[in-house]
Amino acid sequence: MTMLVRPAVAADQEAILALARGERLNPTDLDWPRFFVAEHQGVLVGAVQMRLHRDGARELGTLVVAPQARNQGVAARLIGTLLSHNRGRVFMVTGRKHAQHYARWGFSPIRPCQAPRGVSRNYWMGTCAGYVFATLQRRPRNPLVILDRVTAA
Numbered sequence: 001m002t003m004l005v006r007p008a009v010a011a012d013q014e015a016i017l018a019l020a021r022g023e024r025l026n027p028t029d030l031d032w033p034r035f036f037v038a039e040h041q042g043v044l045v046g047a048v049q050m051r052l053h054r055d056g057a058r059e060l061g062t063l064v065v066a067p068q069a070r071n072q073g074v075a076a077r078l079i080g081t082l083l084s085h086n087r088g089r090v091f092m093v094t095g096r097k098h099a100q101h102y103a104r105w106g107f108s109p110i111r112p113c114q115a116p117r118g119v120s121r122n123y124w125m126g127t128c129a130g131y132v133f134a135t136l137q138r139r140p141r142n143p144l145v146i147l148d149r150v151t152a153a
């Protein structure tokens, strides 16, 4: 799959929103300037952003790949590109069952009380939303975990 990973531009905003909303990801702070996107034949097929919290903490978020482009390494390329532009400590919130997948980039689990306030707030918001959707849809819950990546600045 020929794919271009690049910083987002203003014209990508609607496609970023559509990708994020399509997967019911955290709907806050979806402004294009913090995003990298993956493009295939002129179509946006993936996105990821670095959220910047008020306390300075950075959180890899809104990782999403269009269903037709999955399992071809698009997310891995987005993560690699984002992290190569953001050295130092980065957090992320993900499903507990997928936590081990992110060890290859140096992420490891921490307890919510060990995370900066903005990151733990997103964790609790996601946990509550996940609980509500799982209950309404009668599906098993996918508990979340906070991951921490500490590297040299």
Ligand SMILES: CC(C)(COP(=O)(O)OP(=O)(O)OC[C@H]1O[C@@H](n2cnc3c(N)ncnc32)[C@H](O)[C@@H]1OP(=O)(O)O)[C@@H](O)C(=O)NCCC(=O)NCCS
Binding pocket: 023, 062, 063, 064, 065, 066, 069, 070, 071, 072, 073, 074, 075, 076, 077, 093, 094, 095, 098, 101
């Ligand atoms: C998670 C997601 C971005 C992966 O995109 P992708 O381009 O298919 O990922 P890659 O091809 O780089 O890697 C596939 C791997 O991601 C893993 N993975 C990590 N997190 C995952 C998740 N939340 N859901 C599904 N697979 C996930 C898969 O297990 C697979 O691992 P394997 O290669 O060892 O089998 C994509 O499935 C997606 O958009 N899901 C919906 C939104 C979401 O759950 N985002 C994650 C928030 S942290």
